[in-house]
Amino acid sequence: MLRVSRLTDYATVVMTCIAASPGEVLSTAQIADATHLELPTVSKLLKTLGHAGLVESFRGVNGGYRLARPASTINLAEIVEALEGPIGMTECGVSEGQCDRESQCGVRGSWQRINSVLDDALRAVSLADMLHPPVHRTQVTVALSELKGRTTA
Amino acid sequence: MLRVSRLTDYATVVMTCIAASPGEVLSTAQIADATHLELPTVSKLLKTLGHAGLVESFRGVNGGYRLARPASTINLAEIVEALEGPIGMTECGVSEGQCDRESQCGVRGSWQRINSVLDDALRAVSLADMLHPPVHRTQVTVALSELKGRTTA
DNA sequence: TCTAATCAGTACCATTTTAGTCCCGATTCG
């Protein structure tokens, strides 16, 4: 239904979790525990995020991961791209085998415009924003206030 | 890779094709021919689009389909929703079983903002726009500036 | 130097989703 894959969704959660402890090195197990995701899944995600240069890894005892850059300089688009490759909502921007009518070119142009809006939107949200939601929306504010107590971890 | 399904992509092509002959009733075969898509596939798409009230069908000899409304009043969001259900990029807006930490609520809020921008963008593009691609990006820039307003707030 | 903790890489499997096809019934026109 026009959505990112579940792994991408998880990746944003994992990244936000790491961002919540700036500078600290967290083990995969710690992150899996905190996010309630399966350990192998988290491990896989972190490898991918590592390849993309979004997190730094440390091997050996007391090893783990931390952000490669400050949270404010990492945005949603980078996370999505790390997991799913280049952002684009239709194939037709890439392969165009079946185009023959002028009408379809209009279609392609429109999708490209949509893609561009989406890309800008993803790029406009940083990890830091995800940690401190700058929102006025009702549902979100409710959810936030009900959890306010533990924020000082 | 963060994209709509191929069928949804096809649906926009089919709709644009129909919109190119306003008022005329086109048979599935004609549409399949014009769009270079397989006839059964087009048939399936048109059934779905019919359920969504986007096209009108006529049975019997010389039957076929035409738009249920003027092209300028049908937008991309409606076509996407007809094929894929409600627009939303993550599941977590709907089911929220695994939320326990404040960080994840920030994640959810951010995704909801992205969803909203995307939805606005899709809604801003009409079938008529797809037929006559407007070169200036007015609607889109509106959607964007709206997002920026929210994030910096 | 040995051991345990931890990440790295790869390959594999199960499930779900997606796409495409087909069939048969209903409707309409001539």
Add this chain to the structure above:
DNA sequence: CGAATCGGGACTAAAATGGTACTGATTAGA
């Protein structure tokens, strides 16, 4: 009546997705 055409659903094949397992490399510390 019969041909053209849509309507609904079932079915299958293929692909993506998510999850798991296994083996190897690296490091800290006893």
